[in-house]
Amino acid sequence: MLLESPVNTAIAHDLLTEYFHSRELGFAQQNVTYTITFPDPASFVPPHGVFVVAYDGEGEPVGCGGIRLIDPGARGVRYELKHLYLRPATRGKGWGRAIVDELETRALGFGAREIVLDTHHSLTAAGALYASAGYTSIEAYNSNPNATRWYSKTLGD
Numbered sequence: 525m526l527l528e529s530p531v532n533t534a535i536a537h538d539l540l541t542e543y544f545h546s547r548e549l550g551f552a553q554q555n556v557t558y559t560i561t562f563p564d565p566a567s568f569v570p571p572h573g574v575f576v577v578a579y580d581g582e583g584e585p586v587g588c589g590g591i592r593l594i595d596p597g598a599r600g601v602r603y604e605l606k607h608l609y610l611r612p613a614t615r616g617k618g619w620g621r622a623i624v625d626e627l628e629t630r631a632l633g634f635g636a637r638e639i640v641l642d643t644h645h646s647l648t649a650a651g652a653l654y655a656s657a658g659y660t661s662i663e664a665y666n667s668n669p670n671a672t673r674w675y676s677k678t679l680g681d
Contacts, residue, residue, distance in 0.1 A: 525578070525579045526576045526577070526578050526579075526622060526623065526626045527576060527577055527579065528570075528574055528575070528576055529575055529576060529577045529588075530565060530568070530569075530575065531563050531565045531567075531568045531575040531590060532565045535577055535585050536575060536577060536588060537562075538585075539577065539585060539587065539588040539609055539611075540562060540563070540588065540607060540609070542609065542611065543588075543607060543609035544562075546609075547644075547670065563575075563590070563592075563606065563607065567592040567593075568590045568591075568592055570630075570634070571593070571634045571635075572592065572593045573590060573591050573592035573593055573603070574590060574591055574627070574630045575588065575589070575590035575607075576588065576589060576590065576623060576626055576627065576630075578610075578619050578622065578623055580614065585611075586610060586611050586614040586619055587608075587609055587610035587611060587614060587619050587620070587623060588607060588608075588609055588623070589605065589606070589607055589608035589609065589623040589624070589627055590605075590606050590607055590627070591603040591604065591605055591606065591627045591630060591631050591639065592604055592606060593634070594640070594665075597637075597638050597640070597665070597676075599637040599638040599678060600637035600638070601634070601635045601636045601637050601638075602636060602637065602638045602639070602640060603631040603634065603636045603638075603639050603640075604639070604640050604641060604642075605624070605627055605639055605640070605641040606641070608620065608623060608624065608641075608650065610623075615649065620649075620650075620653050621653060621656075621657065624653065624654075624657050625657075627639075628657075628677070628679060631679060632679045632680060636679050636680075637678065637679055637680060638676055638677065638678055638679060639676070639677050639679055640662070640665055640674065640675065640676045640677075641654065641659070641674070641675050642664075642665075642666060642668050642670075642671035642673065642674045642675075643671060643672075643673050643674075643675070644670060644671060644672050644673070645672045645673055651673065654675050657677070658677050659675035659676065659677045660675060660676060660677070661673065661674070661675060662674050662675060662676045
């Protein structure tokens with residue numbers, strides 16, 4: 525089950541803390557510094573964005589993700605997919621794709637023509653998920669110090 529959630533609720537904050545901590549550890553193993561920046565809650569309030577939390581059949585939170593409106597691109601209205609995270613024990617069970625699909629649907633409902641995201645090359649499972657969902661590699665659209673790869677997907681017609 526996927527439920528819309530303010531990004532600053534206790535559950536969302538716990539999931540984001542786990543996400544940022546896991547990235548911080550992963551970057552440290554590569555001798556790279558990870559910059560932690562908690563998201564601005566206003567960026568994830570419809571129609572400027574949305575944040576969702578995924579819950580398993582027992583009602584336990586298993587992951588999260590959000591979209592936020594950014595400057596228009598060549599295709600028009602553009603949203604950015606942010607903070608896709610799944611707890612390790614829940615990975616490989618379709619939750620990541622469910623969150624991505626839900627966020628794409630929400631972005632389309634807000635009038636998006638494109639959804640973009642950035643990620644790090646060390647997140648190979650994430651890269652595979654994005655490729656299987658139809659995202660293609662693009663030039664950097666931001667200066668995120670944690671990103672090494674950028675992707676885009678056209679929404680709608």
